[in-house]
Amino acid sequence: MGLGALAGIALVALGMVLTPGPNMVYLVSRSITQGRRAGLVSLIGVAVGFLAYLAATCFGLTAVFALVPEAYVAIKLAGAGYLLYLAWKTLKPGGTSVFQPKALKPDPPRKLFMMGLVTNLLNPKAAVMYMSLLPQFIDPSAGDVMTQSFLLGTVQIVISMAINTLIVLTAGSLAAFLGTRPTWLRFQRYVMGTMLGAFAVKLATDRSRAVIATP
Template identity: 90%
Template sequence: MTFGALAGIALVALGMVLTPGPNMAYLVSRSITQGRRAGLTSLTGVAMGFMAYLGATCFGLTAVFALVPEAYTAIKLIGAGYLLYLAWKTLKPGGVSVFQPKALRPDPPRKLFMMGLVTNLLNPKAAVMYMSLLPQFIDPAAGHVMAQSFMLGSVQIVISMAINTVIVLTAGSLAAFLATRPTWLRFQRYAMGTLLGAFAVKLAADRSRAVVATS
């Protein structure tokens, strides 16, 4: 793995975890209404969901790239399109902040874990992310596609869990802070949307690794 590939996946993972979605909305709502411990328990379920997707994707990508090298280019372009969709969804007007949480009734730890897991497994952002994001940084010519996939996916999981842990621990304070500072919410949306959009365009325009994959 090159440093560029690891840095690239880290940058995109950071942009995606800071882009509000079902996981963040659930974790923030749970942390504010039931406390930090409940938020962290829910986060362990989210982590298991990521690991399940990573395992399924790694085995699938290895088989697909071995049987159909041209699929690398197709998945790469689909991934770029998905990042553009996330950028548009983040930048479009009328978005609602996840720090305006829904009230949730208290649940026991086992249910918190399962809800975190189910929320992530049913999250289309998580499902598409692995299938479309990992191929952007895999070099089939270097071999060990599965090892590359697991390494890249592990970087994404570590960054996602680190950021979400900070969000869970500070959800109440952040909600109070941002409630009176809408400018900060707009800045977060524009910064993350621009980052995802720029990276999507760069990936779509870069044909060098696609040529290597099919040669």
């Protein structure tokens, strides 16, 4: 695989993990109300959810691309459209900060793990990442589709876990810092929203892999 594909999925993964969604809301709320250990246990559940999506993608993409190469175009446009939707949600006025968490009652480790897993499995961002965005960086002519899927998914998981670990460990401090600095909150929203929007336009207009050959 080329470095361009790995860098591309890395940028998308970074933009999506920094955009508030179900995973971030749950992890921040859990870390602030029950502590870092609870946040990290929940994060393990989130990681297992990503692995489940990656396994489903690896075993499904080969058959889909071999039988219906034209499906790439539909997947590509759906992924670009969802990135634009995330960009709009991030940039629109009146949005609330993820660092204004809701109170959660303390839960045991097993439940924390399961809640993290279920939150990620039901997270539309995770589903779209693997079913619509990740396939756009796969080039069947470059080698085995399953291997490429695994490598791209691994990059996404590593980036997501690294950023989410930092968020869990610093949730309390970030909440206190950003709570008194609304300008920083707006700056974060504008940067992430612009990144997602620009990448969505690039994906939608890039015709370099508009036709996928059967491996």
